[in-house]
Amino acid sequence: MEDVVYTARGTPNIALIKYWGKRDEGLILPKNSSISLTLDGNAETVVGKAFKLYTTTSVVFSHKINADFIYIDGELQDLSNKAVRDRFAIIDILRGIAKTNAHAMVVSKNSFPTASGLASSASGIATLAYIASNALDLKLSERELSILARRGSGSACRSIMGGIVKWEKGEAKDGSDSFARQLYTHDYWPELLDLIAIVSEDKKKVASRAGMAQTVATSDLYRKRLEIVDGYAAQLEKAIEKKDMDVMAEIIMKESNSMHAVMLDTSPPIMYLNDISREIINAVHEINTASGKRICAYTFDAGPSPHIITTEHEKERIVDRLLKVEGLQSLLLTKMGKGPEMLQESDALIDKSFAPMLK
Template identity: 40%
Template sequence: MADYWQATVTTPVNIAVIKYWGKRSVALNLPTNASLSVTLHQDQLCTTTTAQCSKEFASDRLWLNGKEEVIKPGGRTDTCIQEMKKLRKAYEDKYEDPHPASEWHVHLCSFNNFPTAAGLASSASGYAALVHCLATVYRLPNTSTELSLIARQGSGSACRSLFGGFVAWDMGVNEDGSDSKARQVASEDHWDDINAVICVVSDEKKGTSSTSGMQRTVETSPLIQERIRLVPARMAEMERAIAAQDFDAFAQLTMKDSNNFHAVCLDTSPPIFYMNDVSRALVALVHEFNRVSILQKRGHRAAYTFDAGPNAVIYCLRRNVKDIVNMVMHYFPQAEPFKDTYKVFYGKDTPGQMPLPKEFNEAVAKRWEVGAVRGLIHTKVGPGPRVLDVEQSLLTPEGMPKSLAEEKK
């Protein structure tokens, strides 16, 4: 193909410690409260996206995880594409750029290296990748905060995946959403000791999507108003905890907010059940782990949080990962060995077979069968989007997914 522009990027997953739940504007994805998240490292969890634009293309097209998806006019994906084309057109007009790329159609190919729609924030990293990739293709000078205004319209939490480290999404007050945007609270280097153990309870698509669930909550839950009242103070406390690297405060706030979020889901009519019995067993284990730690005057050493799904994300400091993984695998044996990416186990250490902490009440939960927790992922706080080399493109020069081209050979 004679004339095309292309870029390939990766974007991270973010997991909120102060949750976003509820919209005051569905059309613009404007939240009822601010939120704050930790960006997780892309070595374990990321979306990779290639965008290509060409005057030869007949329409905008999208392939997600090997399957072509319909881009619905006026839908979330189409909105993000059209908003990015507007930014490009403004750039062309301002700088008298002779390349009318804003008029060209785009082909997008994207894949996640983790389960889509299973409560692991796949839509957040996906829409962040779409926006960041098009910004790179279009050679735009816009900041990540400016781009977050568009990513937010695809998926609210996507605005936070445009940054590394610790990221806030300010609620804003303007009706047009012009002040509802993301900002970095602290870089990944500020507190690089933050790790996360993700307990994958299910990789199946959830029964109630976040979009429909939060709207039902806003319409039917009296408790959501109390949550809206509480969040501003929690945001300020969380920012202070991150600035001070105070894990004890960070842990308590994270768990309280997760519990409050799921209480609001239960207060919805009909109630929304994202957590299951395995999720609740993991909650009990973390609280017992912390009870013993506090008795030993070590403070909280673990903090669970659950998004809109049953999977637990357990935040901790690096030095505590080994004890937490051992505890989880003691109660939830795994079919496969633990993937010790960061080498926290050594010598003859066998996860799941080492002693539990002294005074730990083993009766706090039963031992489950293999597969109740389908897998463990150990990751840590990480950087924001990355631009990859041209060789790592997911599309051929003709604008078709390389995976499909290989199948036809």
């Protein structure tokens, strides 16, 4: 099983019920369950710089390599740094399962810019878990893969499968019941769209990992969020079952606002939404009010760029309105995707002599 380069690609997901706060920092166990759409990497650029939403990762395990090497977007990762090592602990875990001490070379690249506000860690870690376990021929289940990905980056566990995915928070201390499961495949609701409106990032960005720990430690309102957010998830599941965009949009926006509210209630406050974000929020509410029902919803991860969830039928009017927003850097259109997939040998980012190739 060794000495062969394996390559796969995966994609980010957008949470409709957000993950914000851990009950276990080491095992990355969340305070609440979350629900997301795994995105189709083959996004269409409506305006701005064209890019796709893939992370492509090649892995080889070999005794011919004298250490682990991990390259992300051309940069060699510093594995002497504990935080970086923790992030890639899944390689050690997999080596343990496979009972091998072969070193790994990992080469990964994102087809989207880092400053795009698209969380690269979810697609990166999910793709790594997927391809590394394949490289070691471990035949892990999706559930096992999602637990593995969770250990690298919480939300990565939801990018292990396509379609609509729920990360069950679980109750067990060891995290064995904290995994993602697919609620619906990517073709369940073909009309469902995600318009990603990329707006300028602020220079100073609070990292999610530090930010959520700060919220758990200091926000009084956060405790209330924890009491209600699983209720939002249950309502969202029902709305998805009925394909009821009106109710779905209500919950998505409420839940995103609730997360950003507890961020603001953190000491010191965490503020990701900027003036452009606020303009888009107001525009979405105006469109919905004018329509007499909710036909679209915004949702913001830990950044100022919203994902606008809507349906094919309403696409044009929403795009028209978004294009009027000053300060919009690019607008991407995508839908639900299938999750990670194996690529051909010709797509490998590592050549046969185990040298990184950055195509």
